[in-house]
Amino acid sequence: MIPDDYHALYDRGVQVARGAERPSPETPTTGRDQLSADVPDLVIEEDETTGLPNRIVSRQPSGRLAAPGPSDPADAVRQFIRDRRAVWNLAEEDAAGVEVRSVSRTGLKTAQLYQSVDGVEVFDSDVTVALDDGNGVISMSGQLFPGAGVAARERRATQARTPEDAIARAAFDLTRVVYQPSDFVLAENQPDDAPYRSYEFIPGENERRPLFERPVRVKDVMFPLGNQQFAAGHYLELWIVGFPAFSYVIDSVETPFVLFRKNLASEGALFTYRVHNTGDAVFRPHDGPAPGSPHPTGVPDGFQADPVAERLVTLESLPGLDPWLPPGATTTEGNNCIAYADLKPQDGLGGGDVLGETTATDTFDYTYDHSLDASDATNLQNSLVGMFFHVNWLHDRWYDAGFDEAAGNAQADNFNRGGIGGDPILAEGNDFSGTDNANMSTPADGASPRMQMFEFLGPQPTQPTRTSNHEALITFHEMGHYITNRLVGNANGLTNQQGRAMGEGWGDFFAISMTSQPADDFVNGVFPVGGWTDLTPTFNDNYYFSIRRYPYSADMVKSPLTFRHISAGQLLPTGAPISPNSGGSNSAVHNAGEIWCVALWEVFVNLVAKHGHDEAERRVLLDVVGGLKLTPSRPTFLHARDGIITAATALNPEDLPEIWAGFAKRGMGAGAVAPPQNSTDLKGVVESFAVPGS
Structure with a gap:
């Protein structure tokens, strides 16, 4: 039996045994009172267990926690911590131990901090500080812990x-x-x-x-x-x-x-690649080898999409970014990703496993034959090349949105730009260890994430097997687990029920938004997560429901869930078609994650209406990636919402009405209340459909 996640800081029994319960009355907060007096409309949110600030921001669009500071962002952040150490009741030695791990200058400028004592890191002290162009402090997310210096001295003997x-x-x-x-x-x-x-x-x-x-x-x-x-x-x-x-x-x-x-697992030189690709300006992958999103009729009528031909795509990387492969490469082993078929035990690239291989100089040219199984040698090569393309394409799109080396992305070589290298993504196709699924395991920066994609057996023997290797809606979802886990708490932040649920929702959102196209019907369209791989003998609406209870849509007749539906025991809406394969508690991570994804989708749809598809996609990626950087560990839905609001306030403040309207449509508007951080049944939701100022 696999053990459950556990965090002693949130175990009352451990706190009592160690004398670590919060004091009563509360510790004086003169530092917070002073910051509130100095910063108009200040919000200081506290961790429910420790009582320490885990998010600090001004509600005012132009609000700042500190005026522009030194030219070096790291110096500006250290100065702010020293000046405001009383906000966390930090002793001088505690404040002096706050280190700047790295500074990310792509998208929203952020500094990643952590506490240390004599070179020993304080666990869970990952803090992200957002900065403006003049290095004024915009916001902080994460906890700093007072008393570490004294505790370390007591432990030395x-x-x-x-x-x-x-x-x-x-x-x-x-x-x-x-x-x-x-x-x-x-x-x-x-x-x-x-x-x-x-x-x-x-x-x-x-x-x-x-x-x-x-x-x-x-x-x-x-x-x-x-x-x-x-x-x-x-x-x-x-x-x-x-x-x-x-x-x-x-x-x-x-x-x-x-x-x-x-x-850590979440269930997931110019080279020419033959891949399922739309051929647009950003080389966007099709949602799968037989793309069917959005659903052509918008009703569950058994539609099955026809396969499309691959395209030959020639590029070094997306414009302005580092090459995916070195000159002369002959396999899919690059700086950002090593893509291979993990066919034989043991796990990892070894004997009997297969790398993607070139068919000619600087060319990967394999065509998928849909009449044969996914394990056919040529089909396998085609899908490995597709998977390699997907991972690298997402790397570059997310890099432009702020997920760079300093922010903790996965690369073999970080080119002295911050972060820890030596951790390219291991993309394991047709993995021997399972079928009909996929997963992503994400350790902290510096160790390789592992994406395991499985063969889907389907309704054999009448149908050939399929593979999730190159269905973008599946690979993108699994890659979504990697970026969200790295950006929230450096792989150890999404440990509560709401955090894990949002991990599923973020993955779905990246899948459906980043495979969408300008001609799609964003107002009424139905966008499932997956479809091609999910065909089974008894389920033929895989292109409508895929693996979720409802498809994603801005049409609430088809996608009726709102914030309250994350709560166990809450009755689901009637009238809208629901997947016959649905089940489980509303608070289960995949079910609750649907509500987070559909709220993000509403934001995206509003931005598409305002800016058009391509510009909306650019902006929403900046806002969502920036928001992830500002989301504290063990977050609630509203912590993550507010991270996006803060990022957008710094990057695209003119979009705040559309962003708030998207969240409000799904019950996460101004005045909404989330369940407690540590809740497992996710009860206690208070919905709000209001936007600020309404």
Whole structure:
């Protein structure tokens, strides 16, 4: 049984045991009062458990938390933290330990911060600061924890367990199989991304325990427990054969040993490529090999789309960005992505696996034969090339929107632009480990995300198998898990029910918006997530519902969900056709995620009406990627909404009426109330259909 995600900071039992409960009465907030006096219309939102600010912004469109500062953004941010340390009750040494990890200058300018004590990172202290052109501070998202310096001094004299012991304990927690610290040794090749260290598992003779797919990446952390209490721990990432990838923090001194646990998997030179492509100015992929979105009739009538021919597309990358492949490359192994068919155990590129290969110099020219299975050698090559194209295309589109090296994107070489390199996406097509699905596992910056795409068996034996390798609506959804996990808490932020639900919704939104085209019917059209791969013997409305209860549409007769429908027990609307395969609680992540996606879709549709498709897409990507940067860990739906509002205020303030109207249409307007951060049933929604000033 795979263990659930866990965070000791939000476990009341641990807080009581460690004396970390919030004090009563509340700690004085003179620093916050002073900031409120200095900044008009200030909003300070607090984490429900710690009481610490996790989002600070002015409601005024031109509001700033600090005036333009030093010419170096890092200096401007450090000065703001020093000047305003009382907002978080930080001691001088705590404020001095706030480090600037990197500065992203693409799209919304942001600085990524974290706390450290004597070089040891404070876990979950990932903070994003938005800056204007003059380095004035616009907003902050994330928590800074007071008392870390004092706690570190108290821990220095304590005998700590070793990293090997932490790995063994985490491996047992995941697998329920006993490992010994002596089973792990420092790897010969150590990562360049200090302060991480790598450890390898040394299997015994006739080893029967699960093996490790990758070395274990470990670093020391101070783990916040609340009320200025901390535990010394080891952060590590496990990639064990037969199990999802997990990150852990293991207490290095006391019990309980597991302080944090997160399943990292989310269920997902000029070269010429023959790919399913619209051939537009940005080389947009078709939504699949047989594109059918939006649905041609807008009713569930059993429509099945016909396959379309691929196009030969010649490019180095999208304009102005780094090449996808080096000169002379002969396989799909590039700086942003390594695309291959993972046909044989063990996981990862190895014997029996297949890279995409050129057919001629600088050319990948394979045609998909729909009368044959997806595993046919030529079909497999065609789909691997398509998957490689999709990953790189998204890399470049998101890069222009602000997901660059400093923001934590995945690249083998970061070209000294910030962030941690050495982590190209591993795109594993026709993966041996499953069928009829797909997933994405996203570790923190510096370790490769892994996208596993499976063969879809379908209604065999009358139909050939299909593959999610090159259905853009599926690959884009899985890539959506990667960008959202990296931008919210550096892979460890979407740990609550609302965060995971929005992860699904963001993935759906990127899929349907980035495969949409100018001629589509955005007012009444039906846009499913997937279609081609989802054909089964008993389900022929795959191009209408695909894998969701309702299709996505701005027409509420067809897509009737609003904010309240994330809550368990809330009755669904009547009248609109609903998928016969639907089920589960409203608060289940895929179900609740539908409401987040459709709200984002409403925003996009409003911008299309105002600016036309191409400009609307450019703007919404800037706003959504910028909003992700400003979304705190363990977010509510409204935290993420407000992140987008703040980003748009800085980047495209003239679009605020359309953005608010989109959220308000689905019940997330001004005055809406989200469920508590830590809610699992997502009850307590208060809907609002109002826009500010109405």
